[in-house]
Amino acid sequence: MDLDSGAGLLHRLTSYVPDREWDVPVDDPRVRHDLVPNDPGTRPPQLKAYPDGLPVVTLPRDLPDPGVPATAVLAGVESPARPLDAAQLGRVLFLGAGVVRMTERDGRRHFYRAAGSAGARFPLEVYASTRGVAGVPDGVHWYDAAAHALVQIGPAATGAATTLVLTGVPWRTGWRYAERGFRHMYWDAGTLLSQLSAAADSAGLAPRLRTDFPDATLRDLVGADGVHEHPLALLTFGAGEPAIGPTGPATTGTLPPVEFPLVTTAQRAGERTVLGEPWPRAAALPDHPPSDSLDEVVLRRGSQRLMDRSRTLPRAALEWSMTAALRGVEIPHWVAVHGVDDVPPGLYRWPDLATPLRAGNLRAELERICLDQSLAADAAFVVIAATPASTLDDRGYRTAQLTAGLVEGRLHLAAYALGAGASGMTFLDSEIPALVGESDDLATLLFTCVGVPEYASRAGGRPGAPVEVRQITPRIAGA
Numbered sequence: 001m002d003l004d005s006g007a008g009l010l011h012r013l014t015s016y017v018p019d020r021e022w023d024v025p026v027d028d029p030r031v032r033h034d035l036v037p038n039d040p041g042t043r044p045p046q047l048k049a050y051p052d053g054l055p056v057v058t059l060p061r062d063l064p065d066p067g068v069p070a071t072a073v074l075a076g077v078e079s080p081a082r083p084l085d086a087a088q089l090g091r092v093l094f095l096g097a098g099v100v101r102m103t104e105r106d107g108r109r110h111f112y113r114a115a116g117s118a119g120a121r122f123p124l125e126v127y128a129s130t131r132g133v134a135g136v137p138d139g140v141h142w143y144d145a146a147a148h149a150l151v152q153i154g155p156a157a158t159g160a161a162t163t164l165v166l167t168g169v170p171w172r173t174g175w176r177y178a179e180r181g182f183r184h185m186y187w188d189a190g191t192l193l194s195q196l197s198a199a200a201d202s203a204g205l206a207p208r209l210r211t212d213f214p215d216a217t218l219r220d221l222v223g224a225d226g227v228h229e230h231p232l233a234l235l236t237f238g239a240g241e242p243a244i245g246p247t248g249p250a251t252t253g254t255l256p257p258v259e260f261p262l263v264t265t266a267q268r269a270g271e272r273t274v275l276g277e278p279w280p281r282a283a284a285l286p287d288h289p290p291s292d293s294l295d296e297v298v299l300r301r302g303s304q305r306l307m308d309r310s311r312t313l314p315r316a317a318l319e320w321s322m323t324a325a326l327r328g329v330e331i332p333h334w335v336a337v338h339g340v341d342d343v344p345p346g347l348y349r350w351p352d353l354a355t356p357l358r359a360g361n362l363r364a365e366l367e368r369i370c371l372d373q374s375l376a377a378d379a380a381f382v383v384i385a386a387t388p389a390s391t392l393d394d395r396g397y398r399t400a401q402l403t404a405g406l407v408e409g410r411l412h413l414a415a416y417a418l419g420a421g422a423s424g425m426t427f428l429d430s431e432i433p434a435l436v437g438e439s440d441d442l443a444t445l446l447f448t449c450v451g452v453p454e455y456a457s458r459a460g461g462r463p464g465a466p467v468e469v470r471q472i473t474p475r476i477a478g479a
Contacts, residue, residue: 001389001443006269007397008389010262011443014180015429022371022426023178030262031179040106044172047146048125048253055152056144057136059090061463068202069290070297070417074324074410076284081204084162084237086135088203089128090463093143093164095298096196097126100460101469112469113145114460115192116303116412118184118424123172124192125229127165127222129157129243140221140250148463153253157221158245164196164235165244167224171258182263183401187424187446189232190405191412195298196235198413202294210234210242211399212276223250227259230267233402236278244275270394282328289320291417299460301412304421305472307451309363309378312339315353317418318381321450322350325383325410331403331445334384334436336362338377339451347436350383357437367477369431370447374475375423379451382425383411386432389443397443404445411448421453 001008013026020026023037036042064087068079082088094114101112113122126143128150130136140154168185177184193209200207211233218224218231221244236242291297318340326333333350337343338361346356363377370376385404392400408424415422425447432444461467 001392001394001397003389006394007266010179010182010266011389011397013262014183016371016427017430018428025178032260035178037178038176042175043106044175044256046111046122047144048142048255050142050151050153050251050253054251055137057086057141057150059148059150059463060087061148062087063091063094063295063463064088065293065295066202067293069288069292070294070413071288071291073198073202073294074414074417075288076282076327077288079202079204084133084205086133089133089136090148092196092199092203093126093128094148094463095199095295096192097124097143097145098148098463099145099466100299101458102466103469103471111146111466114298115195115409116424117188117191118173119176121173121176121184122188123169123181123185124188125167125169127167129163129165129221131156131160131162131243133162142253153223154221154246154250155248157243157247159241159243161236161238161240161242163237163242163244165218165222165231166192166233166235167222167229168232169229169255170260170263171228171256174260174263179260179262182266185232186398186401187405187408190402190407191409193233193235194406194409194413198294200235200237205237206239208236208239208278210236210276210278211402212272212395213244214273214275215271216273217244217246220246221250223252225252226268227264228255228257242275266394270398272395280328285323285327289418297413297417300457301416302457303423304453304457305375305423305474306454307375307378307421307449308454309339311452312341313380313420313450313452315340315342317420318343319353321411321414321418322383324414325407326350329403329407331385331387331400331407333407334386336366336382336384338363338382339380365435369428369435370425371428372477373425374477375449376425376447378475379449380420381450383448383450384432384436385445386436386438386442387445388441390441392443400443401445408446408448411450415450420450422448422450425449
C-alpha cells in the first residue's frame with residue numbers, strides 16, 4: 001500500500017498523533033479545513049430521502065425468532081433452514097439495521113440502530129435485491145429502517161440469489177470525524193455484517209459475504225453516485241449467483257452534496273471490475289456456552305459507555321469470545337489484559353496467553369493511547385486489530401478495516417451473550433507499533449474494549465417501537 005496515494009495516503013493523513021487534537025485536521029491541502037466538526041447546523045439526515053410514489057412493502061413487525069442461542073450462532077453451529085419470506089427477510093434486516101432505540105439531541109430525534117456505529121453516526125444504507133422472497137416482489141429495494149419497510153427503487157436484477165448490498169455515506173460520519181470517517185464506514189460495515197450474518201445463519205439461510213465485487217455495477221444497481229455514497233459489501237443468501245446485474249435504472253435518493261475528495265480517491269483506488277469469490281465458511285467451534293437467543297442478545301446489546309474496573313471477567317469469557325470472534329479471520333490481534341481471572345495483566349499476541357509481550361498494569365498507557373477515554377483502562381481486556389500496511393493494496397485496506405469491524409461486532413455479541421459489555425474505541429495511530437512491539441509499517445485498525453458494565457442498557461424495542469433512552473457520558477481522564 002502506497003502511503004502517498006489512494007487508501008495509503010488517506011490512512012497516513014487521518015492517523016492520530018499525540019501533539020494534535022483529534023478534531024484538528026492535519027496541515028495538508030488534500031484534507032478539508034472548511035468544515036466544523038459536530039456543527040448542529042450542518043448535521044446530515046440519518047436516512048436517505050426518496051420521492052413519494054415508489055412501491056412500498058411494509059414488512060411484518062412480528063419477527064420470527066428461531067430461538068437459536070447467540071453463542072451457538074457465533075460458534076458456527078448450523079441451524080435448520082427456514083423459508084426466506086417477507087417476515088424472515090425483515091427480521092434479518094431489523095437485527096442489523098433496524099431502529100431499536102431513540103433519544104432527543106439538539107431538539108431532534110436521534111435513532112440508534114441494532115448494530116453499533118462509531119460515534120453513533122450510522123453512515124450505512126442497506127438494499128435488498130430480492131429473488132423469490134414470498135411477500136416481496138423481485139426487485140431492488142432500499143430498507144427504510146425507521147418504517148421497517150422496503151421501498152422498491154429498481155427492477156429485478158439478473159442473478160438467482162437474494163443479496164443485500166451495503167453502502168456507506170461519507171458525510172454522515174465525516175460530519176464528526178472528517179476524512180477518518182472512511183475507516184469508520186468500513187468498521188461499521190463489518191459490525192453490521194456480523195449481525196446480518198448471524199441473523200441469517202440462525203435461520204439457516206447460508207449467508208455468503210463478498211468484499212470483492214464490480215463497484216460500478218453495484219453503484220448502478222442501487223443508484224449510488226460514487227461520491228456521496230459508496231458500495232462496501234455484499235451478503236448473499238445461499239450459494240447461488242448474487243442478484244446484482246442491473247436491468248434498468250435505479251431511482252436515486254437524496255443525500256447532502258458534501259464530498260471529501262480524499263475519501264473519493266481512496267475508494268476509487270480500490271475499485272474492481274469482476275465479482276470475487278465469497279469468503280470461505282469457517283469451521284464450527286467444538287463447543288459453546290449457554291446463552292439467550294440471538295434475537296434477545298441483539299436487542300440487549302449496546303455500546304457500553306461505563307465499565308467497572310474493580311470487577312473482573314473469567315478467563316473462559318476471554319478465550320471463548322476471542323476464538324468465536326476470530327473464526328475464519330487472519331488479521332492479527334493483540335489483547336491487553338487488565339482484569340481477567342487467571343491471566344496476569346499485560347499485553348498478549350493472540351492466541352498465546354501464556355507468554356505476555358509486556359507484563360504488568362497497562363491501564364494508564366491504554367487510556368492515554370485511546371485519547372484519555374477511560375473505557376480503555378476500565379475494561380477487563382482490550383482487543384487490538386492491526387496488520388502490516390505493506391501486505392495491503394487499496395482494496396485490501398478496505399477489506400482489512402471491514403474485517404476488524406466484523407470481529408468487533410462478534411465481540412459485542414459474545415460479550416452481551418455472556419453477561420459482559422463492549423465498546424469500540426479509537427486510538428493514537430502513532431503509538432501502537434511501540435505498544436505491541438512491531439515496526440512502523442503496522443496499520444492499526446480498531447480497538448474493542450470488553451468489561452463488566454457499570455449500568456444495564458435498556459433493551460431495544462421492536463420494529464416501529466424504539467425505546468427512548470438517555471445519553472450516558474463516558475469518563476475522560478482528567479475531566
